[in-house]
Amino acid sequence: MALGLALSFVASGCRPENLKRIPGTRPYAQDVNPLPPFPAPVVPFDANSTNMPMIALPDEPGHTNWTPNVEIFKDYSVHFAYDSSMVKAADKSKIAFVAQYLKSNPQTAVRVEGNCDERGTEEYNRSLGERRALAGREELVRLGIESGRVDTLSYGEDKPVATGHNENAWKENRRDDFILLTPPGK
């Protein structure tokens, strides 16, 4: 009975045919609730270590319950060269549009989602995608948007918009998407 429950719990589209319990283990049960307190003090950013200061993220994750709108900026994604996180000059007008919208709608926020093509290794790409999202964030801040209004999220190579294995697909996948966030109840 318990085993049956365990198996039905993990049943999903990608279950291998040889699914068996590890002796002595129980299956994934539930998230421990509530979440533990936010764990650790923030280590101050050492501004002297580099010429171009990084813009630290807020201590607490912001805008967690805000409503995402993926449509409004969908034509304003910016694209990157292979293995690069430099915003191309030609794409800066797209980020300027996003910045202008945020200025005109001061109650809103934005999430910059960084993505990669499949050619890097997976965790390398997760870091590179974050670096791309941060590059978009830095450009928004440079244009006058408060840093606390801009979240970043990296999908690495895990959320391609084009699934081919060629440059036509890859260039589509090396991108930042901008997701408008509106506060709960608005």
Place this chain on the structure above:
Amino acid sequence: MNIKKIFHLGILTFVLSAAAICLRAEEEINVSATVNPGNMPPIWVSLSGFTGEADSILRFDLYVQGFNFTNADNALYLITGSNNGNLQGRVTTRANKNNPLVSKGYTGGSVVEQSHMFVDEFVTAIGRKGIARTKVAFKKDGGANSEIYVADFDGYAGQAVTADNTIVAAPTWVPGKLAVYYTSYKLGNPNIFFHDLSSGQRHVFSRYSGLNTSAAVSPGGRVAMILSKGGSPDVYACGADGTGLIRLTNTREDESSPCWSPDGQWICYATKVNERRVLRKVSASGGAPQAVPTAGVSSPTEPDWSPDGKWIAFTSQMRDFEICVVPAGGGAVTELVAGEDPSWAPNSRTLIFTRREGGKRVLSLLDVPTKQYKDVSRITGSNSQPSWAK
């Protein structure tokens, strides 16, 4: 008095003959005990008397540990036995067929488990660490989503760990424990979860703003990871309870894939210096990062430090991905086979890694000294980011 003498003599004879066996075994494996990546011949064994699943398991386990198969006249070790119901197994050297290194009948468990145990006893008898009863964790790709699974190293007993219906990635084991850390987007952001597989309970370990990923656990339980809360992806470390967080790198570059030296003193990771991707290492308590030179190959990422401390395996990316090893201090790189994301077995000679095959990713096992590799074909579908439990 006489009886006592005979008794002592008996023990002495036993000890001497045991020492002789050990000595002989050591002489024979001396060369193979020193890992010479990619450049060693296999150790030839003959296998007779086994059938069906037992036979295929013995062959699989031995092949991925650098053994290969020939007839009894050419083998260094002769492995004989049967598996009628329970497994019986015997190993001798060809030179001395009367003093078996292992001679045993197994009861209890399945023939699968008995076969693994027999292989473990054989490799232990020749001075190596057995891996036939170890586990791996990996990311199973299910289209838009992925989940973490664990299985025996050869793909038996696969089991889902997560059912998050989102992206879940980068599993890593806690040394010596049935517990893993991984990255899940379940709360909307890439956060690191700790998951105790014994109790089934988990909690969010790291949920700072921005990126939380690539957890790696030291033998003492400290956790290294990549966080971007400082404004760029950097290497951080903290205690198993999440306290005492320290920032170990401070660059605008995208650090990734930290791993620990087995003594817990160093963290090796991938980064960029002057627009070139490199491996570096930093003291676990902080300080100036040091180069880990990987002469002859470009774009190294995904380092993994061998449990014996001697080697760092990593992925290099030139045209395609290549599994490489370099001495832990850096130096001349040996390119092994096409693939990525290597993770060492406890024996410091076998790696599990990912091969790309069309649009699919396949888990494979590689014996580093001989370059023999075999896919873990029991794990079907597309899978990546393997981590070998140690």
